[in-house]
Amino acid sequence: MESPGYAEDKEAVLKRLKRIEGQVRGIAGMVEEDRYCIEVLDQISAVTRAIQGVALVLLDDHMAHCIAKAVAAGGEEKDTKLREASAAVARLVRS
Amino acid sequence: MESPGYAEDKEAVLKRLKRIEGQVRGIAGMVEEDRYCIEVLDQISAVTRAIQGVALVLLDDHMAHCIAKAVAAGGEEKDTKLREASAAVARLVRS
Amino acid sequence: MESPGYAEDKEAVLKRLKRIEGQVRGIAGMVEEDRYCIEVLDQISAVTRAIQGVALVLLDDHMAHCIAKAVAAGGEEKDTKLREASAAVARLVRS
Amino acid sequence: MESPGYAEDKEAVLKRLKRIEGQVRGIAGMVEEDRYCIEVLDQISAVTRAIQGVALVLLDDHMAHCIAKAVAAGGEEKDTKLREASAAVARLVRS
Numbered sequence: 001m002e003s004p005g006y007a008e009d010k011e012a013v014l015k016r017l018k019r020i021e022g023q024v025r026g027i028a029g030m031v032e033e034d035r036y037c038i039e040v041l042d043q044i045s046a047v048t049r050a051i052q053g054v055a056l057v058l059l060d061d062h063m064a065h066c067i068a069k070a071v072a073a074g075g076e077e078k079d080t081k082l083r084e085a086s087a088a089v090a091r092l093v094r095s
Numbered sequence: 096m097e098s099p100g101y102a103e104d105k106e107a108v109l110k111r112l113k114r115i116e117g118q119v120r121g122i123a124g125m126v127e128e129d130r131y132c133i134e135v136l137d138q139i140s141a142v143t144r145a146i147q148g149v150a151l152v153l154l155d156d157h158m159a160h161c162i163a164k165a166v167a168a169g170g171e172e173k174d175t176k177l178r179e180a181s182a183a184v185a186r187l188v189r190s
Numbered sequence: 191m192e193s194p195g196y197a198e199d200k201e202a203v204l205k206r207l208k209r210i211e212g213q214v215r216g217i218a219g220m221v222e223e224d225r226y227c228i229e230v231l232d233q234i235s236a237v238t239r240a241i242q243g244v245a246l247v248l249l250d251d252h253m254a255h256c257i258a259k260a261v262a263a264g265g266e267e268k269d270t271k272l273r274e275a276s277a278a279v280a281r282l283v284r285s
Numbered sequence: 286m287e288s289p290g291y292a293e294d295k296e297a298v299l300k301r302l303k304r305i306e307g308q309v310r311g312i313a314g315m316v317e318e319d320r321y322c323i324e325v326l327d328q329i330s331a332v333t334r335a336i337q338g339v340a341l342v343l344l345d346d347h348m349a350h351c352i353a354k355a356v357a358a359g360g361e362e363k364d365t366k367l368r369e370a371s372a373a374v375a376r377l378v379r380s
Contacts (some may be wrong), residue, residue, distance in 0.1 A: 003129055004129045004132055005132045006135075007129070010126060010129075017122055017123040017126065018123060020119050021116055024112060024115050024116045024146075028109055028112040028113060028116065031105060031109055031112065032109065034098060034102070034105075036099060037099055037100045037101060037153050037154075037156065037157040037161060038179050038180070038183050040099075040153055041150055041153055041154065041157070041183045041187065042183065044146055044147075044153070044187075045150075045186040045187055045190045047146060048143060048150075048187075049190045049379075051119075051139055051142060051146070052139075052143065052190070052378055052379065054139060055136055055140075055378070056371070056374065056375050058135055058136055058139070059132075059136065059371070060371045061132065062132040062133070063352065063367055063370060063371065064367050066132060067352070068356040068367075071352070071356045072356065072357065082345070082348055084133050085133070085348060086344070086345045086348065088133050088136045088137065088140075089341065089344060089374060090341050091136075092136065092140055092143075092378050093337055093341065093378055094285075094334075095140040095141075095144045147283055147284065151276070151280050151283065154276070154279060155276045158253070158272055158275060158276065159272050162253065162257070162261070163261040163268070163272075166257070166258040166262065167261065167262065177250070177253055180253060181246070181249070181253065184249060184279060184282075185246050187283050188242055188246065188282050189242065189379070189380075190379075193319060194320065194321060194322055194325075196316070196322060200319075204313055204316055204317065207312055207313040208313060211306055211309045211310055214302060214306040214309055214336075217302055218303065218306065221291070221298050221299055221302065224288055224292070226289060227289055227290045227291060227343050227346065227347040227351060228347070228369050230289075230343055231340055231343055231347070231373045231376075232373065232376065234336055234337075234339060234340045234343070234377075235340075235373075235376040235377055237336060238333060238337065238377075238380045239380045241309075241332060241333055242329075242380070245326055245329045245330075248322050248325055248326055248329070249326065251322065252322040252323070252326070275323070278323050278326045281326075282329075282330055285330040285331075285333045285334045285337070
């Protein structure tokens with residue numbers, strides 16, 4: 001099995017996801033304690049930005065490794081990988 | 096202490112946050128297993144939409160209760176609450 | 191006919207929309223001249239932020255006037271206006 | 286001078302930008318006529334999605350041509366182009 005595009009950032013990505021998991025749990029804690037709506041919403045904005053940050057790291061790594069390799073390979077492989085990356089970016093931009 | 100705008104949706108919101116926490120942990124698991132970048136990115140888009148969904152519920156409840164009350168109170172209270180809601184929406188739209 | 195929520199910001203909003211129209215025309219001009227993709231994309235990000243800025247002004251005005259009035263009226267009117275605002279915010283957050 | 290990544294989509298992109306310019310002018314017309322806030326906001330959401338659609342076309346073309354070429358070239362050129370694309374995607378995702 002091949003290592004993924006994010007291989008060299010794997011530990012950093014895992015650390016960020018761990019922190020995001022904690023942030024989501026923290027938001028649940030705020031709701032549990034009936035904290036004010038706006039404070040909860042601000043934490044949700046923060047966690048949304050944090051998770052988009054992870055997506056951007058993964059996307060960078062994907063372009064620098066998987067896309068770069070597929071482009072070098074050319075043909076079908078190149079077209080498939082480009083279409084796939086395009087769809088993933090579209091989902092990110094629209095979510 | 097006053098109950099928050101989301102009081103009647105509290106259980107549903109907590110359930111959604113619990114599920115989102117699980118999704119984030121699931122994404123970490125995918126990274127742990129070196130799953131393909133695009134699959135991880137798609138799960139990140141899904142979790143982003145899920146967390147925005149929670150934000151929209153909280154915002155609805157906030158408008159229907161806290162804003163409604165502040166508007167009825169009028170004066171300073173109304174202005175403060177409207178400015179605050181406006182800033183929260185701006186952060187959501189831009190995150 | 192009633193004046194809209196944005197009545198007092200009408201001139202400012204029109205001015206911003208005029209500027210945005212010019213920015214879009216400017217982007218078309220860049221494409222016409224075969225300007226570099228990344229430069230065009232950056233102008234598109236700028237125009238997206240500009241148009242979201244207009245949306246946020248309109249939304250503020252809508253909350254401060256139309257929603258405030260509907261909340262004061264109560265009943266059906268209040269529920270309809272809140273549902274409507276909620277849907278508009280959801281579309282903004284997700285676009 | 287080199288042709289841009291979007292060369293083959295140039296006419297389609299110009300047509301879409303022309304339509305978007307018309308949509309923005311239409312929104313100004315709605316404001317001029319004091320149309321209801323929510324109707325104006327919905328047109329703004331539509332125009333935001335339309336302009337993001339153009340960005341996604343340009344980004345696809347950029348990856349398929351400029352990035353592909355830079356990756357084949359390797360070295361400095363590859364790194365610069367990847368960093369540049371990454372920053373452009375980040376701005377799109379966050380706007």
